[in-house]
Each structure stands twice: as structure tokens, then as C-alpha cells.
Amino acid sequence: MEKPRIGFIGVGLMGHGxxxxxxxxxxxLTVMGHRNRAPVEDLLARGAREAKTPAELAAASDIVVLCVTGAPQVEAVVRGPHGLVAGAQPGLHIVDTSTSEPALTMALHAELKEKGIHYCDAPLGGTPIQAEEGKLSAMVGAEEGAFxxxxxxxxxxxxxxxHVGGPGAGHTMKLLNNFLSLGYGAIYAEALALAAKVGVTPQVFDSVISGSRMDCGFYQTFFKYVLERDVNAHRFTLSNAHKDMRYVNNLASAVGAANFVSASVKNVYAAAEGLGRGDWNVPQISDVVAELNGVSLGPVPQLEQED
Structure with missing residues (x-):
């Protein structure tokens, strides 16, 4: 059976792999031009083709994968004047792997279904390294046939x-997943600052937590930065963390849920971005909270410039 033609928009940090x-x-594979040409040129060298607009890419594809920043970018790519809808034929399947808002996802699904276009959400779990290795996890919201x-x-x-459910279910589960991980990040940061206040070093803190029931993969990448000052241990920016927590809070508001903890977690990342640290990576929230408490966990390295 012939494989479907794939279009890909968003060949950045995660998308390239x-x-x-x-x-x-x-x-x-057809990819759309990216502001950083290096990943595009690499993919072209591997046999991919390039489209200039989402409409052109849609016309050349059976399935289009989106890996963009968030809801505004998704909406522009799909609904824009040269967006996917402008070039799509009935039968096109769109797979949105971005972390977006469930309400937008469900609206796009309903709108595009009338045009014979199938909209699925498949947000991801994992790191850019796992993307390169083909070892991500995907939480898919889609109708059964589209899945x-x-x-x-x-x-x-x-x-x-x-397959977590119908359209929108993937993005809902992704927001809950990110709430857990970013919540851990905020808790680790506050615990480390309090520890420093009373003379407990990050090394001593880690000697107790690492390998215990409170250890996990997120803890390990977070503390690779805290202990080794490896700024690339977990490459996800504080501005993206703030964006995701806004989406969590929006979801809670939309369904009328009390969200005591997620509101507090959102404000931790909002403060970091407000202080001009939005381009720092998630484990560096520990440095922000430490600074606000008048302590230091170690030297703050310079962040590599990323596309």
C-alpha cells in the first residue's frame, strides 16, 4: 500500500527530528520554510521538498503535521489567507502536535469537517533528543477513522x-500533563530556595531525593541543570511554560473548575517572564525563585541562541 504524502510545518527544535x-x-515529505534555514536545508538534503505557503503544502499532502508554538500560530496556519484550508482538498488529514487550546481544536474540527477535512490533535511528550530518535509519545484526539x-x-x-478520545482530548490531556511537570518545576524551585535559606545545598537535597519515591525523569533533567549547570538539560522555555499554564487556567475557567494550584503555578512562570527571563529554560525557574528569595544555587550560564 502506498504511503501517504506528508506535509510538515514547524521544523524547529522538536519538529526537525x-x-x-x-x-x-x-x-x-514536504516542509514549509522556517526562519532558521539550517533544519530546512538538512531535510531537503535528505529528500524532502519545500513549499512556500501552507496552502501550497496542503495541496501537495495527504496528511499535514503541525508543530508550532501555540493556538494563535495554529489558527493562522489553518485559517490564514494562504493557510491550509485555502489549498486543501477533501480527505486531507491535519495532525496538530502543538500544545494548543482544546476549544480551538474542537472548533477547527467542526469547521473543517464540513469541508471534508479531518482535524486531529496529537500533542507530544518527550524532548528534542527523543524527537531525533523517534521515541516521542503522542496523545491523540481524533475520530476513530481519522486515527x-x-x-x-x-x-x-x-x-x-x-488514542485518548475525540478531537480536543489530546490537547486536554497534554495540558494536564504539562500542569503536572511544570507544577513539579515550581515546587522544586521553591524547595531549593528554602533549602538554601537554611544552608542545605542542592547536592545534599539531591542525595536525599534522587532514587527515592519522589524521583522521576523530569526530576533528573531538572537537576542535571541545577547540579551541573547544563542549560540544555531540558530545552523548553519559561515563556512556553507560562503559555501552557495560561491554557490550563483557561480550560479551568471554561468548565467552571476551581483551580487553586494551577493558578499559583501559572503565576510562578508569569513572574519569571515578567522579569525578562522568558527565554530561559524550565529548570532555570530555580534560579529565578532563588533570586527572589535573595539566595543563589550557582552561577547562571548563558543560554544558547535557538531558532
Whole structure:
């Protein structure tokens, strides 16, 4: 059976590895130009083609994968004057792997279904390294038939694929997942600052927590930065963390849920961005909270410039 033609928009930090796996696993791949040409040129060298607009990319694809920053970017790519809808034919499947807002996802699904276009959300769990290795996890919100169509393409970059429900369910689960991880980040930061206040070093703190029931993968990457000052241990910016927590709070407001903890977690990251640290990575929230408490956990390294 002939493999579907894949279009990919957003070949940045996560998207490059995902797209690389798609083209290397035998799919015909078309990518859209990116402000950083290096990943685009790398993919073209591997056999990908390039489209100039989302409309052009949609016309050349059976499945389009989006990996952009958030809801405003998703909406512009889909609904814009040269967006996917402008070039799409009935039968096109769109897979949004961005962390977006469930309300927008469900609205796009309903709107595009009338045009014969299938909209699915498949936000991701994992790191850019796992994207390069094809070992991400995907939480897919899709109608059953659409899920069966897009699953082989998602499997090119995701080792774990969970069909969590209908359109919007993937983005809902992703927000809950990020609430947990970013909540941990805020708690680690506050605990480390309090520890420093009373003379407990990060090394002593880690000697107790590492390997205990409170250890986890997120803890390990967070503390790789705290202990080794490896600024790239967890490459996800504080501005993106703030954005995701805004989406969590928006979701709570939309359904009338009391959200005591997520509101507080959002404000931790909002403060960091307000202090001009939005381009710092998530583990560096520990330095922000330490500074606000008048202590230091170690030297703050310079962040590499990223596309």
C-alpha cells in the first residue's frame, strides 16, 4: 500500500527530528520554510521538498503535521489567507502536535469537517533528543477513522501512541500533563530556595531525593541543570511554560473548575517572564525563585541562541 504524502510545518527544535524520521522512514515529505534555514536545508538534503505557503503544502499532502508554538500560530496556519484550508482538498488529514487550546481544536474540527477535512490533535511528550530518535509519545484526539489513517505517520516519530478520545482530548490531556511537570518545576524551585535559606545545598537535597519515591525523569533533567549547570538539560522555555499554564487556567475557567494550584503555578512562570527571563529554560525557574528569595544555587550560564 502506498504511503501517504506528508506535509510538515514547524521544523524547529522538536519538529526537525520528527520530520527527519518521517522522510527517513520512506514517506514523501514536504516542509514549509522556517526562519532558521539550517533544519530546512538538512531535510531537503535528505529528500524532502519545500513549499512556500501552507496552502501550497496542503495541496501537495495527504496528511499535514503541525508543530508550532501555540493556538494563535495554529489558527493562522489553518485559517490564514494562504493557510491550509485555502489549498486543501477533501480527505486531507491535519495532525496538530502543538500544545494548543482544546476549544480551538474542537472548533477547527467542526469547521473543517464540513469541508471534508479531518482535524486531529496529537500533542507530544518527550524532548528534542527523543524527537531525533523517534521515541516521542503522542496523545491523540481524533475520530476513530481519522486515527487509523494518521497513526502510521505519527508512528514515524512516536514510539508510544495513545488514542485518548475525540478531537480536543489530546490537547486536554497534554495540558494536564504539562500542569503536572511544570507544577513539579515550581515546587522544586521553591524547595531549593528554602533549602538554601537554611544552608542545605542542592547536592545534599539531591542525595536525599534522587532514587527515592519522589524521583522521576523530569526530576533528573531538572537537576542535571541545577547540579551541573547544563542549560540544555531540558530545552523548553519559561515563556512556553507560562503559555501552557495560561491554557490550563483557561480550560479551568471554561468548565467552571476551581483551580487553586494551577493558578499559583501559572503565576510562578508569569513572574519569571515578567522579569525578562522568558527565554530561559524550565529548570532555570530555580534560579529565578532563588533570586527572589535573595539566595543563589550557582552561577547562571548563558543560554544558547535557538531558532
Amino acid at each position: 520528527m520530520a527527519k524520521n518521517i522522510v527517513e522512514k520512506g514517506f514523501v 487509523r489513517t494518521v497513526e502510521p505517520a505519527i508512528a514515524a516519530f512516536a514510539a508510544r501512541i495513545i
